Amino acid sequence: MNEITSSAAEATRSRPPVTAFLADWVTKLRFSDIPTEAVETTKRAFADTLSVTLAGAGEAAASRARQALVDEPGKSLVIGTSLRTTARTAAFLNGVAAHVHDFDDGNATMLGHPSTGMVPALLALADERNVSGEQLITAYVAGMEVGAKIARAMTYQHNANGWHTTSTFGTFAATAASAKLLGLDAQQTRDALGIAASMACGIRQNFGTSTKPVHAGRAAENGVMAAKLALAGIDASPTAIEGHEGFMHLFGDLSVICFEDAMRDMGAPFEVMRINVKLYPVCAMVLPALDVLVEGLRNKELDLADITSVRCGTSYQTLNIMRYDRPESHLQAKFSYSYCVAVALRKGDVTLADFTPDALKDPATRKIMESVEPYVHPDQSTPELFEPLYRAGKAFTEVDVMRRDGSLFKRRKSNYIGSSSDPVSWEHLERKYRACTDGMFDSARSDLILTRFQHLDRLNRVGTPILLGLEELQ
Amino acid sequence: MNEITSSAAEATRSRPPVTAFLADWVTKLRFSDIPTEAVETTKRAFADTLSVTLAGAGEAAASRARQALVDEPGKSLVIGTSLRTTARTAAFLNGVAAHVHDFDDGNATMLGHPSTGMVPALLALADERNVSGEQLITAYVAGMEVGAKIARAMTYQHNANGWHTTSTFGTFAATAASAKLLGLDAQQTRDALGIAASMACGIRQNFGTSTKPVHAGRAAENGVMAAKLALAGIDASPTAIEGHEGFMHLFGDLSVICFEDAMRDMGAPFEVMRINVKLYPVCAMVLPALDVLVEGLRNKELDLADITSVRCGTSYQTLNIMRYDRPESHLQAKFSYSYCVAVALRKGDVTLADFTPDALKDPATRKIMESVEPYVHPDQSTPELFEPLYRAGKAFTEVDVMRRDGSLFKRRKSNYIGSSSDPVSWEHLERKYRACTDGMFDSARSDLILTRFQHLDRLNRVGTPILLGLEELQ
Numbered sequence: 010m011n012e013i014t015s016s017a018a019e020a021t022r023s024r025p026p027v028t029a030f031l032a033d034w035v036t037k038l039r040f041s042d043i044p045t046e047a048v049e050t051t052k053r054a055f056a057d058t059l060s061v062t063l064a065g066a067g068e069a070a071a072s073r074a075r076q077a078l079v080d081e082p083g084k085s086l087v088i089g090t091s092l093r094t095t096a097r098t099a100a101f102l103n104g105v106a107a108h109v110h111d112f113d114d115g116n117a118t119m120l121g122h123p124s125t126g127m128v129p130a131l132l133a134l135a136d137e138r139n140v141s142g143e144q145l146i147t148a149y150v151a152g153m154e155v156g157a158k159i160a161r162a163m164t165y166q167h168n169a170n171g172w173h174t175t176s177t178f179g180t181f182a183a184t185a186a187s188a189k190l191l192g193l194d195a196q197q198t199r200d201a202l203g204i205a206a207s208m209a210c211g212i213r214q215n216f217g218t219s220t221k222p223v224h225a226g227r228a229a230e231n232g233v234m235a236a237k238l239a240l241a242g243i244d245a246s247p248t249a250i251e252g253h254e255g256f257m258h259l260f261g262d263l264s265v266i267c268f269e270d271a272m273r274d275m276g277a278p279f280e281v282m283r284i285n286v287k288l289y290p291v292c293a294m295v296l297p298a299l300d301v302l303v304e305g306l307r308n309k310e311l312d313l314a315d316i317t318s319v320r321c322g323t324s325y326q327t328l329n330i331m332r333y334d335r336p337e338s339h340l341q342a343k344f345s346y347s348y349c350v351a352v353a354l355r356k357g358d359v360t361l362a363d364f365t366p367d368a369l370k371d372p373a374t375r376k377i378m379e380s381v382e383p384y385v386h387p388d389q390s391t392p393e394l395f396e397p398l399y400r401a402g403k404a405f406t407e408v409d410v411m412r413r414d415g416s417l418f419k420r421r422k423s424n425y426i427g428s429s430s431d432p433v434s435w436e437h438l439e440r441k442y443r444a445c446t447d448g449m450f451d452s453a454r455s456d457l458i459l460t461r462f463q464h465l466d467r468l469n470r471v472g473t474p475i476l477l478g479l480e481e482l483q
Numbered sequence: 484m485n486e487i488t489s490s491a492a493e494a495t496r497s498r499p500p501v502t503a504f505l506a507d508w509v510t511k512l513r514f515s516d517i518p519t520e521a522v523e524t525t526k527r528a529f530a531d532t533l534s535v536t537l538a539g540a541g542e543a544a545a546s547r548a549r550q551a552l553v554d555e556p557g558k559s560l561v562i563g564t565s566l567r568t569t570a571r572t573a574a575f576l577n578g579v580a581a582h583v584h585d586f587d588d589g590n591a592t593m594l595g596h597p598s599t600g601m602v603p604a605l606l607a608l609a610d611e612r613n614v615s616g617e618q619l620i621t622a623y624v625a626g627m628e629v630g631a632k633i634a635r636a637m638t639y640q641h642n643a644n645g646w647h648t649t650s651t652f653g654t655f656a657a658t659a660a661s662a663k664l665l666g667l668d669a670q671q672t673r674d675a676l677g678i679a680a681s682m683a684c685g686i687r688q689n690f691g692t693s694t695k696p697v698h699a700g701r702a703a704e705n706g707v708m709a710a711k712l713a714l715a716g717i718d719a720s721p722t723a724i725e726g727h728e729g730f731m732h733l734f735g736d737l738s739v740i741c742f743e744d745a746m747r748d749m750g751a752p753f754e755v756m757r758i759n760v761k762l763y764p765v766c767a768m769v770l771p772a773l774d775v776l777v778e779g780l781r782n783k784e785l786d787l788a789d790i791t792s793v794r795c796g797t798s799y800q801t802l803n804i805m806r807y808d809r810p811e812s813h814l815q816a817k818f819s820y821s822y823c824v825a826v827a828l829r830k831g832d833v834t835l836a837d838f839t840p841d842a843l844k845d846p847a848t849r850k851i852m853e854s855v856e857p858y859v860h861p862d863q864s865t866p867e868l869f870e871p872l873y874r875a876g877k878a879f880t881e882v883d884v885m886r887r888d889g890s891l892f893k894r895r896k897s898n899y900i901g902s903s904s905d906p907v908s909w910e911h912l913e914r915k916y917r918a919c920t921d922g923m924f925d926s927a928r929s930d931l932i933l934t935r936f937q938h939l940d941r942l943n944r945v946g947t948p949i950l951l952g953l954e955e956l957q
Contacts, residue, residue: 021688069716070717073712073715073716073717074712074715074717076715076716077708077711077712077714077715077717078569078571078708078711080557080558080569081555081557081569081572082556083554083555084554095552095554095555097552098555170732170733171727171728171729171732171733172733173681176681203688203689203692203694204689204694204697206686206688206689207647207650207684207685207686207689207694207697207698207701208684208701209684210681210682210683210684211681212680212681212723212728212729212730212733213728214495214677214680214720214722214723214726214727214728214729214730215677215678215680215681215719215720215723216720216728217720218677218718218719218720219716219717219718219719220677220678220681220717220718220719220720220723223678223681223712223717224681227681227682234551234552237551237552238547238548238551238697240551241547241548241550241551242543242547242550242693243544243547243548243551243693243694243697244692244693244694245689245692245693245694246688246689246690246691246692246694248688249686249688249689249694252688253645253688254645254686254687254688254690254803255645255686255688256686256688258644258645259644259645259646259686329728
């Protein structure tokens with residue numbers, strides 16, 4: 010072997026065996042290893058994801074995706090319809106619906122949306138075969154751990170470069186979860202993760218278009234497909250994640266990647282404890298500002314009629330992602346800092362109804378947007394300044410509201426209601442679920458659905474129709 | 484808008500509109516714009532790809548992929564079986580089969596295998612609807628142009644980094660081809676290319692495993708899916724390829740990318756004129772050496788019994804990709820320089836039969852491998868030295884064969900039989916087709932199939948069953 014290839018091969022050999030380690034860990038995880046509070050958080054994640062998927066199923070992007078793949082019949086339910094399709098297609102379509110409102114949960118380590126990939130993948134597979142609630146929860150917890158730990162190893166740089174982590178890391182999360190649910194052994198799981206390393210994709214240039222939810226659908230579908238291909242015997246490189254031409258090198262920056270970080274502190278704590286749930290259907294980066302303003306209005310410290318300007322100091326990354334200063338579509342509006350703030354100021358709330366083509370044209374909201382100015386706070390203006398703050402949970406939004414009388418309302422906030430440091434309760438989730446499914450079910454069924462999610466760990470057999478109360482429990 | 488986001492947005496705005504330009508060009512291309520020799524080359528590409536797909540359909544990786552997706556019935560034929568499935572699944576499965584032997588064609592500009600993505604995508608779509616041979620050829624030519632020109636803009640660096648271009652650029656080629664065949668308008672085609680930018684994937688760490696042909700399948704499937712999603716109304720960023728968080732930035736190196744290169748000299752000449760067809764089922768990088776040795780044996784200048792050592796000077800990249808010095812599987816053997824050379828020395832030929840688990844164990848071949856030494860030639864040892872040579876068609880292999888009597892047989896070769904500078908004839912292809920399909924058809928049907936490919940441009944209705952002689956012409 011020549012010098013160059015041996016040095017490249019040496020680089021692969023000298024790296025810790027990330028792919029094999031994660032695969033092995035996934036196969037060994039048992040339901041009994043998962044603490045009660047992590048089980049509870051996971052049950053809420055399923056309920057939350059189903060809520061937003063039901064709300065999303067009627068959106069144009071979701072129905073267009075269904076139309077493109079209408080010809081694939083199978084056993085898995087397309088949520089919000091009576092259509093049944095193959096597991097990978099259901100995973101894709103439900104992933105699109107779950108993410109289309111940008112109302113689905115996030116994980117701080119993964120820097121993206123984990124449930125929008127994992128839950129559709131797991132439910133689609135559950136519809137194909139008999140699995141229990143415990144299996145579903147264990148698979149989810151395993152997937153989250155894998156997606157988040159790969160993300161931690163690659164640091165914020167992967168995200169900062171412009172990758173959509175929901176799709177890149179989400180592919181690994183959905184793959185590990187699917188592999189666990191299908192009962193793959195350690196080598197098959199390693200192959201599945203290796204195949205996933207060749208399926209990860211998703212660029213942030215498509216934010217603000219209906220391709221963004223397609224990213225989530227693809228993560229879900231990739232997970233199902235990678236697991237099924239590995240189960241059928243397709244093999245992959247044992248070092249597909251860490252190898253010298255592997256995922257981490259190609260999707261990351263070797264100067265910051267710490268391979269060992271992918272293998273440290275597995276389940277200590279479980280990454281599901283870092284789930285952030287949204288109470289407003291917009292990009293998470295504006296949520297601290299919305300909380301500040303909604304609370305100020307509710308407490309009567311603020312009154313829209315008295316406000317002359319609102320300045321919001323945030324990070325360079327927030328305004329890179331929330332890039333639509335004057336949104337031209339309702340999907341862009343979710344990534345418009347000014348639009349989201351203007352809605353909150355006007356209504357003291359931000360709801361799904363504020364993100365329709367008609368709502369977007371509302372002249373009153375447009376007028377308020379003129380007085381809203383997001384800016385990059387100097388302390389968060391570069392990756393070097395921002396990332397340490399973000400990692401420490403100290404990235405912040407500084408809100409300055411100027412009143413007509415010259416007085417200033419000034420607040421600084423680092424988290425938001427629903428983020429892991431201020432987590433949602435079942436009551437929060439019930440309100441969100443009712444708002445997302447308004448008019449879809451009669452009250453008896455609506456209650457039944459919620460109860461089934463609350464008792465997910467006790468169901469011997471799950472599947473989307475069962476969770477939706479469409480089939481009797483067995 | 485703050486300084487940072489406006490500079491990022493400015494970066495996008497100041498770049499030439501690659502995505503829109505390519506989409507527009509694709510929609511305007513007509514069959515009558517394509518010179519006769521390009522039509523002939525394209526017909527040969529279809530025949531060549533069908534040959535290798537038929538040969539590949541029986542391979543383990545192809546049958547495993549079928550097993551994983553066995554539950555998706557539809558209208559499109561899975562080549563080599565009687566199974567019909569959806570267009571996107573057929574595209575995937577036929578792409579896997581087309582690439583599994585690494586016997587499919589390449590394009591020098593794209594630095595990868597274009598037909599293995601485009602032909603399965605186009606045939607799968609043709610099976611769903613009525614299209615003519617002219618439409619099929621025009622779509623292929625359009626797709627090749629798009630995939631290759633994006634590749635040219637990103638330079639060799641994208642490849643050198645470790646991306647599998649067959650899957651990354653191949654996704655764009657298959658998407659443009661699919662969009663053209665489905666008759667998308669300019670905006671829909673732009674959306675399809677934008678969606679494709681979020682689906683491109685494929686890492687080279689998986690070379691030598693059955694995930695490598697999965698990459699080709701994914702390119703084909705991505706093409707079908709991106710085109711169908713765009714047709715159904717899914718939109719994407721108008722600057723998904725060139726934008727500041729777009730494909731070129733994330734999959735390339737901005738310091739070498741020339742955005743304008745993606746838009747120059749479209750069809751002048753058509754990239755189909757740069758197709759390289761393989762006559763041996765192995766990585767293309769060893770083909771010049773095989774040609775030298777086979778010719779030497781045939782001319783009686785070489786005799787295996789007299790040979791003491793064979794040294795082959797090639798590029799750093801060849802030995803990075805052909806990384807299996809002592810292959811452990813028959814798929815690794817296609818990426819083992821020593822194995823391929825040893826087979827050629829022993830048999831004066833390299834055939835599909837040399838890449839089975841049994842053939843791999845042959846002690847005689849293993850023994851000859853000991854005397855074969857590939858090395859990195861100093862003039863091709865870095866990307867800086869290699870890429871200019873490659874671009875100029877002057878990358879070379881230097882073969883030194885030492886005989887027992889101390890005499891040296893020394894040759895230097897830059898191309899191979901079948902590469903665009905020494906292109907295949909229909910006679911070459913007929914031999915390859917017969918070898919690939921040995922025992923599959925009776926002689927009448929075997930002849931009929933070949934004839935249909937030779938007259939592809941005159942068929943009013945095409946589809947895989949028609950090309951395979953399973954349905955009567957209309």
